[in-house]
Amino acid sequence: MTPFDLTGRTAIVTGASRGIGLAVAKAIAAAGGNVVLTSRSQESADAAAAEVGGAALGVGAHAADEPSARRCLDATLERFGSIDILVNNAGTNPSYGPVIDQDHARFAKTFEVNLWAPILWTGLAARAWMGEHGGAVVNMASIGGLVYEPNLGLYNASKAALIHLTKQLALELSPRVRVNSVAPGVVRTTLAESLWKEHEGQLNSSIAAARIGEPADVGSAIAFLVSDAASWITGETFVIDGGQRLGDAALFRAEAAAHA
Numbered sequence: 001m002t003p004f005d006l007t008g009r010t011a012i013v014t015g016a017s018r019g020i021g022l023a024v025a026k027a028i029a030a031a032g033g034n035v036v037l038t039s040r041s042q043e044s045a046d047a048a049a050a051e052v053g054g055a056a057l058g059v060g061a062h063a064a065d066e067p068s069a070r071r072c073l074d075a076t077l078e079r080f081g082s083i084d085i086l087v088n089n090a091g092t093n094p095s096y097g098p099v100i101d102q103d104h105a106r107f108a109k110t111f112e113v114n115l116w117a118p119i120l121w122t123g124l125a126a127r128a129w130m131g132e133h134g135g136a137v138v139n140m141a142s143i144g145g146l147v148y149e150p151n152l153g154l155y156n157a158s159k160a161a162l163i164h165l166t167k168q169l170a171l172e173l174s175p176r177v178r179v180n181s182v183a184p185g186v187v188r189t190t191l192a193e194s195l196w197k198e199h200e201g202q203l204n205s206s207i208a209a210a211r212i213g214e215p216a217d218v219g220s221a222i223a224f225l226v227s228d229a230a231s232w233i234t235g236e237t238f239v240i241d242g243g244q245r246l247g248d249a250a251l252f253r254a255e256a257a258a259h260a
């Protein structure tokens with residue numbers, strides 16, 4: 001058994017009917033863990049669980065709805081007997097455009113799903129299991145929470161707050177529970193379609209790794225972070241972006257060639 005092995009551990013992954021969440025569930029299952037996948041619809045959660053296979057369980061639960069969250073934790077304990085891993089992945093971006101053009105409804109939805117839900121689920125998991133038995137939590141931030149971009153200001157602010165919250169929770173829940181966040185760059189999913197679909201070739205050449213991310217790139221990094229191999233990592237933000245945050249790689253290489 002390697003320190004990457006998750007046999008006997010149980011994970012809840014919120015927002016796992018597709019995209020990054022589904023890839024995280026698959027990566028944890030591949031490492032031997034039991035997985036519970038949530039979606040706003042029971043049908044989608046069931047379909048995703050069937051795609052993962054094995055004993056995977058689907059639960060319909062809006063991430064910001066406390067009774068649904070409690071029901072999901074109860075179902076997890078009943079089915080698998082523990083909640084060792086929580087991946088707060090569900091996220092939304094209804095607020096595209098300049099920050100001063102946003103209204104309260106879009107602000108509330110963004111912060112309710114991207115910030116309140118991780119607080120809610122982490123608190124419930126800590127009280128139901130992790131506080132006594134230990135565990136690992138990963139919050140789904142974004143490199144947007146570390147930089148400034150046009151039209152994504154409110155969404156990015158919610159992710160910046162999540163990065164701060166991760167460090168706060170890492171201290172509040174120490175030493176038994178590790179809490180980290182991941183900050184992906186542009187990943188090929190429905191949520192981020194407007195960021196890559198029309199100009200993927202151009203975007204690829206600007207990234208050091210020469211491609212946008214695939215959901216599985218984030219899944220494997222999270223499977224590592226929740227394993228014992230990462231047992232000395234807490235309160236961190238793990239950037240997974242193929243080098244996107246380093247700046248325009250095509251421009252860098254062109255300038256280097258011009259001066260060679």
Ligand SMILES: NC(=O)c1ccc[n+]([C@@H]2O[C@H](COP(=O)([O-])OP(=O)(O)OC[C@H]3O[C@@H](n4cnc5c(N)ncnc54)[C@H](OP(=O)(O)O)[C@@H]3O)[C@@H](O)[C@H]2O)c1
Binds near residue numbers: 040090143190
């Ligand atoms: N893709 C990127 O480039 C990128 C980069 C950085 C960070 N992220 C973050 O990664 C996370 C996953 O996004 P994604 O790109 O994988 O998007 P996606 O493919 O659109 O998937 C979003 C998932 O979240 C679920 N979901 C949405 N709202 C929910 C809610 N209120 N309650 C429960 N589940 C909900 C959706 O399920 P249902 O529709 O079935 O409910 C779906 O499974 C988000 O937190 C996002 O901010 C994405």
